[in-house]
Amino acid sequence: MIPESLHVVRVTDPADERLADYTSLTDVALRAKHEPEKGIYIAESSTVIRRALAAGHRPRSFLMAERWLADLAEDIEALAARFPVxxxxxxxGQPVPVFVGEPDVLEAITGFHLHRGALAAMHRPPLPGVHELVTGARGGAGARRVAVIEDVVDHTNVGAIFRSAAALGVDAVLVSPRCADPLYRRSVRVSMGTVFQVPWTRFETWPGGLTSLQEDGFxxxxxxxxxxxxxxxxxxxxAPERLALVLGTEGDGLSRGAVEAADRVVTIPMAGGVDSLNVAAASAVAFWATRAEMSGLLDTDV
Structure with a gap:
């Protein structure tokens, strides 16, 4: 039974202008440029949507096949009760629409087969300043251990880093101005929605922004x-009292400027003639190794 309070709109035309937020989601260059300017991002799958809603993010609309409507109806109904428009x-200024269509119509809209249940176009929350985030100036607890990502361009790697950060108790993630968007659809999906639970923001200057971390005691x-x-x-x-772990690009690693700005340069001991790891793998190793000294958030060892 679908609650009457849901503003369900059944769509049959892929060119319907009301669906513009979802058009051609497979075009990476277009979405990476378009979404931040419009102040939206796309959440994919019922699990990710629920985590976005739990984090307090506000949807503009939902898009799904009929068979997934019942699965999310309770969550959307609760949202409609809190925010009628x-x-x-x-x-x-209108009720949040739930667009429902046949699978072939949805694929024509998005450019891919929608097999993960649903999509939601979400309003982007405003990003705090770096100082505000790491010191708790906006009412948070303040950070002791943060991850810094320099110019990582692969959205899968960004999502994987966030997932490891969430799992291993990293307090915040900071990204360089040219780093891929953590709220891009693939990043969100790979992170399983953990980009919503790990506080993050973007540096305005680089590598000069590292100086601000040092001034804040990192x-x-x-x-x-x-x-x-x-x-x-x-x-x-x-281990220092406050630590910022800086991770570099997939190909060249960290820039010379970032290395020169750091207080220490750190390597992961490796065998077998291997000199480096994928940045997502390296992040997980570094987060795991520093967890006991820097974080009391872990309940058990996994």
């Missing part, structure tokens, strides 16, 4: 290859 900044540790590097084990043995 879309009165978020940039909102429509030791900046760059994960890179260097003759004067210490091992991750040595860093953990003498």
């Amino acid at each position: 879309d009165d978020a900044p940039g909102g429509t 030791t900046v540790a760059a994960l890179a290859l260097s003759d004067d590097a210490v091992t991750l084990d040595e860093l953990v043995a003498d």
Whole structure:
């Protein structure tokens, strides 16, 4: 039974202008440029949508096949009870529509087979400043351990880093100005919605922004290859009170400027003639190694 309070709109025309937020989602260049300017992002799958709603994010609309409507009806009904109309900044002032269509219509709209249940076009929450985020100036607890991502362009890697950060108790993630968007559809999906639970923001300047972390009491540790590097084990043995772990691009690693701005250069000891790991894998190793000294959030070892 579908509650009458839901504003269900059945769509049959892929060119319906009301569906513009969802058009051609497979075009990475278009979505990466378009979404931040419009102040929206796309949440994909019922699990991710629920996590976005739980984090307090406000939807502009939903898009799904008929068979998924009942699955999300309770969540959407609860949202409609709290927010009868879309009165978020940039909102429509109208009830949030739930667009429902046949699978072939949905595929024509989005450019891919919608097999994960549903999509939602969500309003982007405003990002805090770096200082505000890491010091708790906006009412948070303040951070002791943060991840810094420099110019990682693969959305899958960004999502995986966020998932590891959430699982291993990292307090916040900070991204460089040219880093891929954590709220891009693939990043959100790979993270399983953990981008909504780990506080994050974007530096306005780079690598100068690292200086602000140092002024806030963080030791900046760059994960890179260097003759004067210490091992991750040595860093953990003498762990600073507040730590920022800086991770670099998929191909070249960290920039020279980021390494020079760091307080320490850190390497992960490896065998087998391997000199580096994928950035998502390296992040998980670094987060795991520093967890006991820097975080009391873990209930059990996994």
